[in-house]
Amino acid sequence: MVFSPHFQTPEEEYSSVERAKIRTSGLTEDLMGLSYAMSSPDDLEGEVSDVAKSFGIYTQFHRDMRPGERKHMYMVRIPVPGGGPIDLEAWLKLDAISNRYTVSDAYTGTPEPSLRLTTRQDIQLHWVRKADLVECIREICSSGFLTLNGCGDNVRNTKACPLVLSGDAIDHNSLARRIAEHFRLPSRLYLEVFEIPLEGQGQEGHSYPDNLMPRKFKIAVATARRVNGMLVYDNCVDVRTNDIGIVPVIGRPGTFQVFVGGGMGENQGRATFSALALPLGTIEEDGLIPCLDALASIFEAYGDRKNRHWARFKYLVYSMGLQWLRERLSERGVELGPSTISNLDGLERHIGPVTDGDRVHYGLFIENGRIIDGPNGRLKTMMKHIAQTYTGTGVRLYITPGQGIIVSNIPVDRLGEFEAIIGSHGYGKRNGRPVSRMRESSIACVGLPTCRISFTDSERLEPRLIDMLEAKYGNTGIGIGISGCLAQCSMPARKAIGWIGTGRDRYMLKLGGTSDGSGLGMPLIDGEGKFYLQMVPVHRLADCTAALIDLYLGNSDGKEDPGRFFSRVGSQFIIDALRRDPRTSDLMVPVEMPERLEGYLFYREALRREA
Template identity: 50%
Template sequence: MIIPINPNFKTKPEEYSEEEKIKLMTKGLTQDSLGIYNSLSDLTKDDIEKEISQIVKSFGIYLEFNRDKMKFDRVKDWIYMIRVAIPGGGPISSDQWRILDEVANKYTVSNAYTGYPQPSLKLTTRQDVQFHNVKKKDLVNAIRDIVQSKFYTLNGCGDNVRNTISCPISSYYGFDINRLAKKIAEYFRLPSKLYIQVFELDPNISSELENRESFQYSDNLLPRKFKIAIAGIIKINGSYVIDNCVEVRANDIGIVPVIEEGKIEGYQIYVGGSMGENNSYPTFSALALPIGTVSEEELVRVLDAIVRIQQEWGDRKNRHWARLKYLVYKMGVEWIREKVKEYSGIELGEIKDIDLSFKELHLGWIKLGDKWGYGIFIENGRVIDGKNGKVKSMIRYIVDNYYDVKLFITPNQHLIITQIDQREEFEKIFKEFGYGIRDGKAYSKLRINSIACVGFPTCKLSFTDSERFLPSLIDELERRGFSNVSASVGISGCVAQCSRPATHPISWVGSGYELYMLKIGGSNDHIGEPLIDWEENVIYLYQVPSKRLADVTEALLQLYEKNKDLGKDAGEVFRKLGNKKIIEYLKSHEKTRDLMKPHKFDTKIEGYREYHELLKQRINEVIKFKQG
């Protein structure tokens, strides 16, 4: 029997999950009643208690273990990941990058199992910096060193508002979206007293982290993680366009500027986006829905109201149904609008039609005022010296020799260097460090547009490889002649889908060790879904072996090339073809027919069936509140 999606909204304290009870013990992350300081200081063991591992996520720390070593040696080699929150992706000064680079050099030393032969930094889709393979003995010192950069790991992970992301370079076009991201991040920053105490930081930094109007977190924080993104504005051929590089609707709250005659006249709010799923329960990935418009003066009050609604109403019994999307899709757009008015005193304006289909990766040379910027392609966000050139050494050389440059992390895991005067000098630097070339050839269009999360061996949630696998998959697809196809591949090691793979036309989500489920039909403002035959109630290509992903991807790219006139992008082409035709095609293709065996996966199918039913209702509500 299938369990319906039935969240326990406004959960009674006696029904709280164990995770909620643990969070309560810290009184909103203000008291060390669990002994966090003593646990991190105890070097007689390499791990920390389960309860403490949950709490220190809000300090930007994940307890992990080396998945490869576990596979071969059957022992858990405990390691830590540290995540640094950088609102809006920057700016990062030369001095700040040097500090972060040195943290990588000192504390992320690799070993034979990690797959990374040197220290590295990882840039994320949330414009964070991550450090992997940190040992417990180095954990506190690494945090202290990071704080010297004036960036912090607070809010890096955990059940709170995470790093606020935005278009990194809209300020160069006269729209300071980056400043707005910082303002929002500061408002939702967690209390810092316990953070300073646990890591024995300089108490004076409390003046940077506190003494401000801020969101009042409850004693058990939020029911789950909460993500906010702001779309940007850039100029193309003399016209301003909305740049949806953040994939704004994939977030709990999306904020989109409303432009009129070259000025921002307000912001449209979207709520209820999230990629994460759970295989054991009916769940779904969803895009945020528009609920109305606000002025800039009203914006933070409205955001506060939405987060408070989630804090008070979100499911605290079932973590798989605890994200805002379940509240939005179950209760509806009208209910959310009414609650926003109740909590903030602000009545949202009408819903506007805004085109969110344009997404700029911000790569290559960009004219920014009277200077230049250059977007460096960082494959899957891993800043390292490797097959794509000595990228880590190149960036370090630049910040050591060009003090005035500013760096920005993009929401697609790349790095922009701005304030460049000497374009020709930088071209020489790129060439000297081997940037732009892989195996003697320029980076292909397919490689540049594709993306992966970390996956094995460090992420403990992952079922399989992601970051380490995608480059070899692209290598193989390039050998098969698909270097410059106008499509992309997204890949994630698990159903959390941190790399937002389902916003790509072809996406692969880890479903077991070296096994992947296909999601098809995604694009910048649409979400890809499993290949479900709704009449037969089965999923196809749920567990495709890694060695066969190239065959399926090749077949799908061929299908797209044959039908590209059906839509403006590959995702639209696949959506117009529909699952039935795609299934028939793959059953007849010589390279995929043996893989086309139906899989009965009731929880996955029922989750998406309910999503579609709820989506129809919510769309009708959106129409009701639209302009005109």
């Protein structure tokens, strides 16, 4: 069997990353020379680079340059639990930091500073030089944020719906911040390494093992809000793509449904799979944090620490099953009630104004989260103008899981002024043309030239691909997801059409993600287990995408969810149609991928078992 994780890995079989983490005693002891590594002129490499991820630092380099000319740069990630709130004064500080440390020509062709928002509601600074790294992080801390838990093998930024309204069923934002604070890494070593004189930062932190968690661990909180007098779910955080999803049960105040085992990442040439979290059970509010603690401890004890490609919580959940997990929770004193929710509707993007009493919350679309002065308007200048104009008025900012921003608490009588400000900066247009529904529904990760694990372009490709398609298809609202590699940070499998990098300028297709969040995109696989459209050249993506959209439009009423249509008609119907289409016929060459096939078949069988 190719799919064979090493659960409860014995210490003698630990990977080199696990051994490196152990030498920091759970990020409490500087036994790796982190202080020296941060202050020296040499680049962070090897084990030090792996451990530094927990400080919110990724080692990267400009991958468009030839290997002999490449210079290391760094990405610094700032967790923002629940997406906010971010005070306008703090935003102005982060804006100034990005002006000093992120100047690059990688995205616009001219040197422009930028901030980037992520699907986990983080803020990323790209292209930070090693010489500036320590000072950059010190300045970030002066804004009120830390970069701890931004990366690494710990509980990452806790997501929550960024829209906070008076009729919401729970205070989801505060809950997310409480969970994030509970799982924060010990900060003493972090403060010492960067010589940050901050008090009251919870220096003891969460009690992680010496080698932390087997891999990253992600938690999200959905909400329920009142619409036309009724409570309905808002699942903009897409809880079922997380290791743990938390959802308030409508009609049972103080009760939460817990989902477990979600995650999008796969691995090239391995028996891995994307998965949606499964409904584990319900818990009362006073037992929620102990339940999360217990689930984290089970992952720490049983997760694969030999093979990092199988070290995610989803592989434990889908291999051992929900009943096994409930038994492990019971051993830790946590008893769950029966599940009441099996699925959730609506992956809301939160774009545009929402009025709540005498205040307005205005969601801004930021293509791929890149806040920069460029073809989509002078967005960076716009956000600075907004922050300067509304400082002292109670206005706050929240990051959306769709990589946008909600400007919250705008006084109703100043809405016209606000819309005039964003309009004067070119918001809502790209190269002077209105942004289409397709563009608003699409997404890409960073990809090349920044991400060191990416195979190819994604953020630089997606706007150009939509440019080629939106004149004909822009009003369909069909979402396209692009990821530079199988880590799938932009979650392309949650879009109707997903393109995932498999090589330089090569992409594989996934179809079937639905706008309500119930469908997970899958590759095209025929009845004999052979894959199609696994290495599509970049210059053929527009034709392939157009052929797929035309197939949907020609065989449905146009109202059916596109992802649900692709799942309903099935792979063989799509394969046969694309073989007949002159735009794609030469690309329909079957490929055998036994390891990948085993991963997908295992996932499908596990779903049937748990159902």
